[in-house]
Amino acid sequence: MLVVGSVALDTVETPFGSVKMALGGSATYIAVAASYFSAPIRLVGVVGGDFPKKHIEFLEERNVDLDGLQIVQEGKTFHWAGKYHYDMNARDTLTTDLNVFEKFDPRIPDGYKRSSYVCLGNIDPVLQRQVLDQIQKPRLVIGDTMNYWIEHKPKELAETLKVMDVIIVNDAEARLLTKEPSLLKASKRMIEMGPKIVIIKKGEHGAMLVTEDMVFSAPAYPLENIFDPTGAGDSFAGGFVGWLAKTDDLSSNNLKRAVIYGSTLASFCVEKFSVDGLRDLSYLKIQDRFRSFLDLSRFDER
């Protein structure tokens, strides 16, 4: 499994506390979440000379293969700072220092070119396509995007969507991309745009999986406290793709399971700051929470 995206240092403030220059970035969260299912996870990204060695060590411990991580010694790592408010659904971005990420040129090492599962984090759709051009016949291409690309590079995004198998977006992005207020209609519109599998993340309301012949609604895990929502969406993507890469089964039933594993990893992520919620998981702990999703949504006819 291959992941391409940002590796960043995040400064985050929430009503429950704050962290400075903590490990973050879409590729980081995706890789760490997926690492609980599949190994090694190949990561392509870029950091500066300031990127702490302890983060490298942590990623290596999690069996993340860093051959594709470019280190620009004279540059600085992408830095994002944001602040969440009381209700945790809204956040203010305080700083976005792209630094070395601004000129990110994703070069795929030869050893990565035959990756079966390719997960494209939220980067310029032109770069996403550039990545795919370097991969030989991937089995499944999963892509994320965001409002910025939808608004500023609609044509490039449309081209990239044609070569994506799975698109993962949040509800606001789905509506912005398709101009459809109904999420069901928006999903069907996205299927027409290319991806055969659409996943809409709805934060505290769970996620929705739509294919041509199936709609699946997954609840969110009900948490009393959300300490830091940063990375929840990427942890979802990592859990989802990691499970698919592990099982290599794209049946409807297994896609639903993958959505629940994604939701499971996202629920662990938000319980602590930065990637701390994903540090000390175990397969058993993950299975336990997966099963509590069963209890949460199961009912019977009589």
Place this chain on the structure above:
Amino acid sequence: MLVVGSVALDTVETPFGSVKMALGGSATYIAVAASYFSAPIRLVGVVGGDFPKKHIEFLEERNVDLDGLQIVQEGKTFHWAGKYHYDMNARDTLTTDLNVFEKFDPRIPDGYKRSSYVCLGNIDPVLQRQVLDQIQKPRLVIGDTMNYWIEHKPKELAETLKVMDVIIVNDAEARLLTKEPSLLKASKRMIEMGPKIVIIKKGEHGAMLVTEDMVFSAPAYPLENIFDPTGAGDSFAGGFVGWLAKTDDLSSNNLKRAVIYGSTLASFCVEKFSVDGLRDLSYLKIQDRFRSFLDLSRFDER
């Protein structure tokens, strides 16, 4: 089963069309939805001399017992006018003419005083308690409320909550009532306030059922078009209570089923204007949609 609440004439505009002076009101939607499970439904409410005979006939056809419907010949029926926008989640109230509803004094006919299932629509919490004072040992009291009473009659509402068994509110009302952004924490707080069973309606995101030892997350039925959201919450309450009154089973499993029946009736309600979505249902049609909720949320471990 007894229902107390408003019976109104609604003027509604949505991006899909409009209706003028159509049948509406919380007690109306609750009674009509519940009538598909339990009969007769006893209704206590008030209308003016202008209330069209065809509405009386429709309610009687649906087996709604109107002995408790006061008709103030010289007055006018409660009239509400509102407009929904493109995304259907926000609405503007254009007119609220309380008319005869302003002095509504819910008198429970003797024949109604031994009702087992009592559903209190969204009315003044003082009136809700006045109703309960007239009922002999109800088996289950289900109550609705809204932001107006939470803000303007918090003490009275607190007293009424102590005698409610089930509270049904939407997510914004739950947060307003408890000052808790987490819906799980808000639910637990409401359980401390009185009701042993809490239901939070989340519109297009479904509903959440919380008791002391259970959390259940129900999806919303994915509809391509929502023609008119008016009455969805009351139809939910009607389906929920109707199912419980029919089965007289308050086990966790049956409460979950009741939530799905509530969601089912709400989904039919929003497909047409006014109560039209609830006019020509059948038990079979309802069962079919209930089963599609199973497909929508079911997944298995392997």
